[in-house]
Amino acid sequence: MTFANVLNRRTPPPSPGFSLVELMVAILIGLILTASIILVLVGNMHSYNVNNSSAKIQESGRYALATLLRDVRLAGYWGGYEDDVTNIEDAVDPAGTGCNSDTWARMVEQRIYGLNDTNNDGTATGNYTNADCIPASEYLRGDVLAVRHAAPITLDPAALTANRNYIITDIDKATVFTTNVAPAGFAQPASIRELVAHAYYVGMGNGTCSIGLNPSAGQALPSLYRVTVTGPGVSSKEEIVAGVQDFQVQYGVDIDGDSSIDDYVDADTVGADWADVIAVRLWLLLRAACIEPDYTATPTYTMAGVNKTCPANVRCQLFTSTIRLRNPRLI
Numbered sequence: 149m150t151f152a153n154v155l156n157r158r159t160p161p162p163s164p165g166f167s168l169v170e171l172m173v174a175i176l177i178g179l180i181l182t183a184s185i186i187l188v189l190v191g192n193m194h195s196y197n198v199n200n201s202s203a204k205i206q207e208s209g210r211y212a213l214a215t216l217l218r219d220v221r222l223a224g225y226w227g228g229y230e231d232d233v234t235n236i237e238d239a240v241d242p243a244g245t246g247c248n249s250d251t252w253a254r255m256v257e258q259r260i261y262g263l264n265d266t267n268n269d270g271t272a273t274g275n276y277t278n279a280d281c282i283p284a285s286e287y288l289r290g291d292v293l294a295v296r297h298a299a300p301i302t303l304d305p306a307a308l309t310a311n312r313n314y315i316i317t318d319i320d321k322a323t324v325f326t327t328n329v330a331p332a333g334f335a336q337p338a339s340i341r342e343l344v345a346h347a348y349y350v351g352m353g354n355g356t357c358s359i360g361l362n363p364s365a366g367q368a369l370p371s372l373y374r375v376t377v378t379g380p381g382v383s384s385k386e387e388i389v390a391g392v393q394d395f396q397v398q399y400g401v402d403i404d405g406d407s408s409i410d411d412y413v414d415a416d417t418v419g420a421d422w423a424d425v426i427a428v429r430l431w432l433l434l435r436a437a438c439i440e441p442d443y444t445a446t447p448t449y450t451m452a453g454v455n456k457t458c459p460a461n462v463r464c465q466l467f468t469s470t471i472r473l474r475n476p477r478l479i
């Protein structure tokens with residue numbers, strides 16, 4: 149075999165290559181595959197956002213409900229004192245005083261109190277939950293719920309500070325005080341606790357939708373707030389949970405005193421005798437932070453017998469619970 153023959157055998161035949169049509173078909177298939185992948189990715193991202201939004205609603209709803217339940221269950225707990233609540237010394241009869249007064253926290257006859265779809269109880273200056281407690285500019289919508297009780301934890305007398313609400317109890321008596329020196333004359337061991345007074349309401353909060361291109365990005369969300377009165381004329385406000393669209397409360401009243409609930413009513417139907425309340429039913433309507441343009445359902449949510457809706461394209465979920473007050477009425 150000559151050298152030329154070897155060269156000829158190793159040279160491959162010329163390739164015919166791709167025709168223009170084949171090239172275009174290949175590009176088209178590539179484009180279809182790429183578009184499919186993008187569609188799957190967009191779909192997954194949308195599913196992730198929806199799931200994330202629903203999970204956040206669940207988490208926020210459960211936390212808000214747990215916070216309220218813990219507080220309401222303690223309503224009327226006075227550190228072990230179980231005699232007539234009207235005998236607690238230096239407590240204040242419910243008298244329509246503002247929560248920045250020195251009396252609001254000490255109205256222990258009202259372990260539970262509420263206002264129906266208003267922050268105004270209709271009384272004049274210094275009223276119950278209006279101007280100086282939940283200003284009109286901060287109240288948004290829904291019911292107001294006030295809860296009072298002694299804190300679960302006892303305090304060392306040396307740890308007391310002035311201008312703070314406390315209650316000291318032994319088995320026979322109880323006294324509310326606001327100084328750093330506990331009243332004398334209590335059988336030992338007496339217990340000293342903070343006197344807790346809270347008011348819950350829905351106001352406009354600071355939370356926003358964080359997804360940049362969402363139409364609702366940057367818009368403030370309504371939130372569940374809690375005012376805490378810690379001392380005479382001293383109150384503070386905290387945002388419990390963002391994304392609370394509405395908050396409703398009804399009260400289980402025992403009118404005939406047989407410890408069985410006769411009816412569930414709104415706050416303005418309870419009347420003057422809040423001691424009749426032995427259960428509380430709560431509704432919290434939680435909303436997603438962001439608008440979902442393709443979420444077009446318009447469900448209604450029945451809260452305290454009234455149908456409520458959420459803003460267009462906003463996913464919502466209703467949370468509800470009924471709590472029997474653990475501490476007996478003591479009047």
Ligand SMILES: [Ca+2]
Nearest residue numbers: 264265291396
């Ligand atoms: Ca209501």
Ligand SMILES: [Ca+2]
Nearest residue numbers: 402404406408
């Ligand atoms: Ca009854």
